[in-house]
Amino acid sequence: MAVRSVAVKKQQTAPEFEQLPLFDTHPEVRLDFSHVREALKQGYTKPFLLVDTSIVRTKVRRFKAAMPRVHPHYAVKANPDPRVLATLIEEGAGFEIASIAELDLLLGLGVPAAEIYYSNPMKSRDYLQYAAKRGVEWYVLDSVEELRKIASVKADARLYVRIEAPNIGSDWPLTGKFGVKNEEVDGIVAEAARLGADLAGVTFHVGSQCRNPENWRVGIQSAKRVFKKMRLAGLKPRLLNIGGGFPVRHVKPIPSIEKIAEVVNHAIRDMPQGVRIMAEPGRYLVSDAGYFVCRVVGTATRSGKRWMCWDAGVFGGMIETTEGLRYDVLTDRTGKPGPWCIAGPTCDSVDVCMRDETFPEDMQEGDFIYVANAGAYTTAYASSFNGFPLPEVRVI
Ligand SMILES: Cc1ncc(COP(=O)(O)O)c(C=O)c1O
Structure with a gap:
């Protein structure tokens, strides 16, 4: 048939x-x-x-070719199958985790803890202690309370703040739950400076299966404004994490990764070389x-x-x-x-x-x-x- x-x-x-x-x-x-x-x-x-890992390889390569300055850190939640993860490791991807089970999976496959970013904005104290003990350096937050919690567990943690970004045209929106508004960032920046915490980066998520490249442009512009606030407060911003959301073709039209890259590459063109730029593609890679x-x-x-x-x-x-x-x-x-x-x-x-x-x-x-x-x-x-x-x- x-x-x-x-x-x-x-x-x-x-x-x-x-x-x-x-x-x-x-x-x-x-x-x-x-x-x-x-x-x-x-x-x-x-x-x-049924998964063909050679396609995963192709997608990593295409992502990197489209945005040479943006290092992909795969969002493990999209598909945590160890064979998929092993392929991504071979292709030189980093990782983003939501839990310590995902952390253990990666450590078990030999991923250095430094390549693992803990991007869940709400982490239990137990999970933080576990991750810190195993050498995870970078942690996200989107509240003063989470900032204090992380700082109390790991005073030398490297932190990035998740800000709100438009999710217009995303099939699986994530806004409304995570991400601080512009005016709320000030309190977080001030508290980080007061605590002597290393608030060093900004992230956002445009929503999963995002079909509107403009969201990345707006997110990057907002991140740049937060960078300025951080510098003024005496902090040293050096990480821009443009999150996930890169779409794949189902039945609705999507912008290709190359089209999104045009927007992203233009928006990051003036970022100093000392700033590490990364993304957290999940869906796109698998x-x-x-x-x-x-x-x-x-x-x-x-x-x-x-x-x-x-x-x-x-x-x-x-x-x-x-x-x-x-x-x-x-x-x-x-x-x-x-x-x-x-x-x-x-x-x-x-x-x-x-x-x-x-x-x-x-x-x-x-x-x-x-x-x-x-x-x-x-x-x-x-x-x-x-x-x-x-x-x-x-x-x-
Ligand atoms: C913090 C974070 N990063 C990255 C992703 C991956 O998003 P996507 O699969 O749309 O690329 C998600 C998905 O929910 C997420 O929560």
């Missing part, structure tokens, strides 16, 4: 970017589908993510390397609507379907397109991935579902809620 993309037809261009066709011209990569067929020949017992494969458990008609239940839903790897992110989903069916509601296998009412999404009308129990460019934030998010197995990661 021919594989065809069905959902893609409905999930067309977001209106705000229709005027910007140039943003979508660069060819993007995708794991060759023949590998998925091969993997299925080895059997299927539960959902799996998403294109993977196909997520799951299966139809059953179908039903409820209140006149067609329902399809997959063996992986919101809790099993498909959580990003619940926000603005739209995957390119393929099936083997060739029937007439029709509206379907897609649920996961659990009994929870939030376990609904899509409503009125277009799939072939002849979808049936046992059919495979192939989710393209799904190497990031799928298996990493999955839980075994309701007793369903975690998806496995198969690497080629």
